[in-house]
């Protein structure tokens with residue numbers, strides 16, 4: 001069955017499992033999160049499943065818990081850009097998208113790194129632009145300290161503008177390479193990029209020729225109003241957390257509705273929320289597996305640690321199967337995770353936790369399961385495929401960013417059992433088109449930078 | 456009998472001669488393509504080259520180029536070398552991958568984790584060539600630091616420009632950060648202990664807590680320890696300050712004696728510097744740089760060289776060898792006898808001279824070369840033992 005033009009096409013991203021409790025390392029089949037072989041295996045599976053892109057998160061400092069390194073979850077990962085570059089060598093079609101900070105990079109360097117991956121992959125590079133800006137992460141970087149919260153999207157937005165200008169600064173035909181005439185370069189076809197503001201003072205001549213996509217695909221993952229503005233100004237894809245059907249539809253309508261005012265077409269911005277899945281031969285079996293996986297994701301010590309992070313207190317004496325602690329949080333100057341948490345935010349957070357726990361009479365562990373291991377799609381492959389298709393056809397999303405719970409083979413089951421059913425429905429590709437760029441795979445308008453003006 | 460030497464190859468654009476891109480054998484429109492680099496580095500890998508270096512810079516022109524517009528008669532434009540090396544890692548099996556990193560502008564934390572990742576992806580073949588950075592063009596591209604050197608002083612001596620001297624001090628801090636972050640996870644930090652529910656043993660992961668003149672880094676690396684432990688750290692050095700930098704921080708230094716007879720003085724200066732500042736446990740390995748153009752006959756080589764020079768003269772500190780494969784072998788022998796550890800060949804033309812090195816020169820030089828005994832990592836292949844992390848507690852005997 002091939003794509004049915006009457007149906008909206010589903011787009012899928014494959015998220016390599018990360019360094020939080022949802023990645024289960026206690027499973028006997030769980031493999032390395034760092035060996036390149038794991039990334040290669042994962043990428044090949046995703047390519048077999050005809051995913052639009054592979055997605056890597058980023059963390060620029062090891063997680064800490066109450067001032068010490070967090071021991072319970074998978075810890076440590078490779079440098080995002082270097083893994084993507086290596087993956088370009090062992091894949092042929094799939095997009096390669098990395099999460100990279102606008103705060104702890106400089107536009108000239110990041111733009112040349114992303115352009116490099118775009119060249120090496122034949123037009124498959126993408127960038128999830130994130131803005132984390134706290135002092136905890138800042139302590140690993142030249143900038144030090146941290147960027148004022150209010151400035152994080154100002155910097156992100158200017159960063160994106162400078163990057164786009166750099167990517168567009170070489171016309172496609174700037175390299176002449178006329179050996180007889182001795183002319184390698186047409187300097188007229190390379191534009192200088194100037195950007196002088198409070199935050200930047202760039203006067204640059206880019207040193208990477210125009211790459212196959214013109215520029216990499218830009219993804220945005222932040223939920224604030226500023227985050228949404230950044231997305232409608234600069235992004236091609238939003239990685240959201242809105243997966244509940246009506247909520248997803250509202251988010252979809254809101255974001256797509258903002259595009260026209262910015263002169264953008266609805267199809268130029270795809271919304272691919274994070275989604276987890278658990279499959280079974282029957283609905284009942286899937287529910288049981290979901291419960292088992294949730295219990296592995298939220299071990300008793302995980303649940304207690306989670307609360308300790310919110311309260312910033314020692315809860316080692318508490319029973320994970322008992323009720324929430326009654327005590328007040330210790331709102332010291334900064335939260336344990338290093339995010340610049342304000343006191344009010346901590347208190348609001350705790351009030352929310354108490355409300356959720358009380359409403360359903362949840363133990364500590366079940367509450368944390370509800371918050372971090374509430375699987376998006378649980379059921380038979382037919383059910384999961386049907387749901388994904390329904391979300392897309394009914395404009396709740398353009399697809400999903402799928403994350404499994406096992407490294408590196410957590411995507412196998414989805415690829416082998418759900419993908420063929422999506423293909424049968426006619427709303428998901430069954431082959432890649434040769435030479436398709438990531439822009440092409442996502443159905444985004446092509447970026448032609450400095451294409452020669454027509455005759 | 457003289458000791459055998461290693462051979463490395465230095466890759467840059469269409470080759471080291473500025474007119475090389477105009478040769479019929481060149482692929483000037485392909486210099487930023489995957490296929491071009493895959494072909495080059497596979498040829499080096501299959502020929503048994505110990506490692507390749509890949510040039511890089513953070514500006515379009517040449518160092519200290521002050522012209523407002525880029526030159527149009529030279530190769531311009533390139534790819535990020537660390538990422539290019541990462542791309543080449545899964546495509547090769549034995550050859551070491553040594554990208555260039557400019558030390559002034561990039562975040563040392565990103566540089567260090569990128570090199571660790573290159574080491575993971577290549578299963579222990581990562582290195583780096585550090586270049587003390589900061590030219591006016593780079594500073595304008597980044598727009599973050601106004602201060603810095605504007606060029607080499609008239610005399611050519613680095614020590615006469617405090618800004619250049621500072622750039623080398625900063626490069627030293629970057630080298631320390633690279634090694635320190637590589638050591639921040641002990642080999643066995645990942646324990647996956649089901650009983651205690653701990654994925655890592657945090658006592659075996661150490662914050663760097665580096666605070667230098669130019670930057671500070673608090674945390675440990677985000678990357679667990681890689682196969683080599685530390686990447687191979689290399690540098691090119693022409694004079695005293697860079698010699699000192701290399702003696703203090705590098706595993707391998709590339710030097711440019713005018714001829715074999717001039718090698719002894721350089722080795723002596725390096726040895727003296729090392730005696731004063733070296734903290735690395737292994738001796739510094741010294742490689743001599745030779746620019747090579749190889750043809751089957753001396754006449755053909757001379758003709759090709761004259762054609763290139765008529766188009767654009769090459770300016771270089773390195774010795775130039777234009778001749779037959781046997782001529783290059785004779786040069787390798789002469790420098791081996793002068794006591795160096797290796798030769799880094801810089802092909803004048805790519806891919807032509809790399810192919811000649813692979814197919815003609817190395818097979819003829821085999822009696823002079825350290826063979827590949829299958830050592831698991833690049834460091835070990837060069838006779839440098841794998842390092843334990845500086846934090847690994849020595850066994851306490853009762």
Ligand SMILES: Cc1cc2nc3c(=O)[nH]c(=O)nc-3n(C[C@@H](O)[C@H](O)[C@H](O)COP(=O)(O)O)c2cc1C
Pocket residue numbers: 056057058059099101129130131132220221222223224225226227228239240241274
């Ligand atoms: C689904 C999702 C995934 C994210 N992944 C990362 C990540 O991998 N690394 C990171 O530093 N920040 C990540 N973030 C946070 C940032 O995207 C964002 O910059 C930060 O939350 C501040 O933006 P906001 O206030 O708009 O949410 C993620 C956010 C979301 C919603």
